[in-house]
Amino acid sequence: MAVTLFLPTVLAKLADGRAIESTGDTVGAVVADVATRYPNLAPRLRDEAGQPYPFVTFYLNDEDIRFNGGFDAKVSDGDELTVVPAIAGG
Amino acid sequence: MATATAPLATQLEELSSDEILRYSRHLILPEVALEGQQRLKASRVLLIGAGGLGSPLALYLAAAGVGTIGLVDFDVVDVTNLQRQIVHGSKDVGRPKLESARDRLKDLNPHVHVEGFETRLTSENALEIVRDFDIVIDGTDNFATRYLTNDACVILGKPNVYGSIYRFEGQSSVFATEEGPCYRCLYPEPPPPGLVPSCAEGGVLGVLPGLVGTIQATEGIKLLLGVGEPLIGRLLLIDALTMQFRAMRLRKNPNCPACGTREIRELIDYDQFCGIGGDPLQDPNGIPELTPTELAAKQQRQDDFDLIDVREPHEWAIAKIPGARLVPLSAFTDSLHQFDSARDIVVHCKMGGRSAKAVRQLQAAGFKKVWNLAGGILRWSDEVDPKVPKY
Numbered sequence: 001m002a003v004t005l006f007l008p009t010v011l012a013k014l015a016d017g018r019a020i021e022s023t024g025d026t027v028g029a030v031v032a033d034v035a036t037r038y039p040n041l042a043p044r045l046r047d048e049a050g051q052p053y054p055f056v057t058f059y060l061n062d063e064d065i066r067f068n069g070g071f072d073a074k075v076s077d078g079d080e081l082t083v084v085p086a087i088a089g090g
Numbered sequence: 091m092a093t094a095t096a097p098l099a100t101q102l103e104e105l106s107s108d109e110i111l112r113y114s115r116h117l118i119l120p121e122v123a124l125e126g127q128q129r130l131k132a133s134r135v136l137l138i139g140a141g142g143l144g145s146p147l148a149l150y151l152a153a154a155g156v157g158t159i160g161l162v163d164f165d166v167v168d169v170t171n172l173q174r175q176i177v178h179g180s181k182d183v184g185r186p187k188l189e190s191a192r193d194r195l196k197d198l199n200p201h202v203h204v205e206g207f208e209t210r211l212t213s214e215n216a217l218e219i220v221r222d223f224d225i226v227i228d229g230t231d232n233f234a235t236r237y238l239t240n241d242a243c244v245i246l247g248k249p250n251v252y253g254s255i256y257r258f259e260g261q262s263s264v265f266a267t268e269e270g271p272c273y274r275c276l277y278p279e280p281p282p283p284g285l286v287p288s289c290a291e292g293g294v295l296g297v298l299p300g301l302v303g304t305i306q307a308t309e310g311i312k313l314l315l316g317v318g319e320p321l322i323g324r325l326l327l328i329d330a331l332t333m334q335f336r337a338m339r340l341r342k343n344p345n346c347p348a349c350g351t352r353e354i355r356e357l358i359d360y361d362q363f364c365g366i367g368g369d370p371l372q373d374p375n376g377i378p379e380l381t382p383t384e385l386a387a388k389q390q391r392q393d394d395f396d397l398i399d400v401r402e403p404h405e406w407a408i409a410k411i412p413g414a415r416l417v418p419l420s421a422f423t424d425s426l427h428q429f430d431s432a433r434d435i436v437v438h439c440k441m442g443g444r445s446a447k448a449v450r451q452l453q454a455a456g457f458k459k460v461w462n463l464a465g466g467i468l469r470w471s472d473e474v475d476p477k478v479p480k481y
Contacts, residue, residue: 009258009331010292013420040420054279059338067341084327084338086277087256089289090143090231090299 001075003030006082007041014041027058028071030081045083046071055086095267097126097316098224098249099133103157109201113155121317127155131201133314136160136223138211138239140187142289142299143229143253143306145177150307152195152202156314159195160223162207163187170481174296211235213357216242225313227251227306231289233280234360240265240273241357244348249313253306256286258295260302260328263321263340264309266349270322275343275350280364284443291440298330377449380436380461382470388436389413395434400448401467405440409479411470419444422451431457438463438470440481 005020012018015038024030032050035042046052051071058065059082065073075081105113105127116122122130135156137144140163151159167175167182167190175187182190188206195204207219211230220226220242228239228250236254243250243266250265252273265272305326312318324337347353380388388395389412399406399414406416417425419439429435435457439445445462452460463470471478 009329010256040423053281055277055281057276062337062339064339064341066343082327082336082338084261084325085286086233086281087254087259087261087286088231088233088236088280089255089292089294090139090141090229090253 001025001077001079003075003077003079003081005030005034006080008083008085011041011044011083011085014038014044025074026069026071027060027065027073027075027081030075031058031071044085057084057086058082059084095313095316095320095322097129097314099129099314101132102128103132104128105131106201109155112199112201116154122315126315126317130155130311130314131157133225134158134160134223135310135314136162136220136226137229138162138226138235139229139231140175140177140191141165141171141229141231142174142255142294143227143303144191145175146300146303147227147229147307147310148177148191148195149198150304151310152199152204154307154311155199156202156311158203158205158223160205160207160219161188161191162209162211162219163191164208164210174294174299176300211238213238213360216357217246220246220248223248225249225251225310227253227310229253229303229306232364234364234366236273237280237363238357238360241348241354244272245355245357251306251309251313253302255294255298255302256289257292258298258330260298260330262302262305262309262326262328263324264313267320267322269342271340271342272346272349274348275346276325276340278343278346283365284447287443291443295330298328301328301330377446377453378461379464381464382473385436385463385470386474393434395436396429398429398435398437398448399439399467400437400445401439405481408481409467409471411438411467411475411478414438419448422448426451426455429457431459434459434461436461436463439466441466441468 003022005022007018022030022033024033031045113127116127137147140161165187167178167185169183177194178190188208192204226243226248249267252265253262309321312320323340325340327336344350397414399416400419402418437445437448442465449460449462468480471480
């Protein structure tokens with residue numbers, strides 16, 4: 001499945017830009033593919049065991065993947081995956 | 091999408107003739123009208139932080155006629171605040187933010203009562219402070235206070251109008267209403283210290299807190315009046331660079347220890363929860379440090395050593411320590427082979443946080459003679475060479 005992963009500006013410099021084209025059957029597979037291609041970005045997306053962090057939320061289209069199987073959530077062609085890390089500035 | 095909730099401000103307070111004239115543009119709005127304005131006058135809103143988000147929040151809430159504005163802040167106005175903290179002025183540099191904000195708000199609207207809490211919000215005082223307000227608006231600048239604010243609001247059943255910012259991006263939502271999710275539903279745990287730089291390290295577009303703070307003010311006023319569709323169950327993502335606003339769906343987590351299972355019945359140690367104290371900079375067994383004065387003496391003795399600056403090139407362009415070589419932390423891992431483990435290496439950044447990470451990386455790679463410059467280039471400017479500009 002062809003999926004686009006969107007990064008916030010702060011992480012985009014660790015990849016080639018804000019939108020990364022990727023493939024995979026699940027969110028976890030897409031994240032693993034992106035992590036392999038961009039090793040500096042990898043530790044910002046998931047932990048060493050390949051599991052999601054509690055402080056980085058992934059949205060599959062507009063839905064939080066935690067309520068849909070987490071990294072096991074199935075993706076479809078054309079889906080958009082958005083990475084939303086916690087920020088605290090004020 | 092959440093529909094309008096019942097007005098949170100349930101009392102009505104009479105308006106004087108002066109106030110009727112002042113609020114005329116509200117009074118002719120059917121959604122506010124006389125009754126809504128009377129509700130606003132009777133309402134009590136607590137702002138956590140009188141900084142970037144707190145500035146537009148306080149100004150607009152005061153202008154709108156919110157009767158009582160509580161402000162929690164213990165900081166003093168610094169000249170670097172003025173690029174975004176518009177409630178304060180140049181004449182206020184060095185004054186407590188509470189005093190400065192109070193004067194500005196009183197000038198803007200003498201009908202508003204400002205209650206100041208010149209303290210850090212802590213597990214000991216939070217419930218006492220929050221208890222007396224109708225809603226809380228989170229404009230703080232750190233994870234520990236955000237979790238504290240969230241839990242206090244959940245325990246007391248107070249809506250928490252959330253906003254946070256970093257560089258060009260912001261987030262906003264309304265948490266801790268009876269039916270909606272809370273901050274812990276969005277982020278169950280904070281990132282480890284140092285992973286997400288603060289605005290002081292990473293920077294923030296000055297107008298961004300204006301964008302996000304006015305969204306929070308709007309949500310707060312909507313909740314008080316009970317009009318419109320509040321951001322309950324939605325996370326608004328604001329990107330100032332592309333000027334795109336996206337609302338993501340946010341669900342209440344049934345396993346959330348705060349608002350789901352309600353395991354959290356009292357406030358905890360939030361510094362510990364956020365891993366503060368495990369900070370390598372505060373670990374006495376952690377990283378060898380050198381003070382700026384010691385570094386200056388080392389340079390004067392013409393010791394044989396390498397001084398490595400791990401900031402980014404755009405920071406290097408602002409200020410540098412003579413004799414330093416730039417190796418940004420973002421490219422540090424790939425540059426480890428350039429260093430000579432036989433030589434002394436002193437590493438610095440702006441304040442000492444990023445260079446501590448670089449020292450850790452060097453130690454992990456087997457380097458033994460590595461020191462972190464305590465306080466970074468800012469302390470160097472304070473203690474050794476004031477000609478090096480601070481930023």
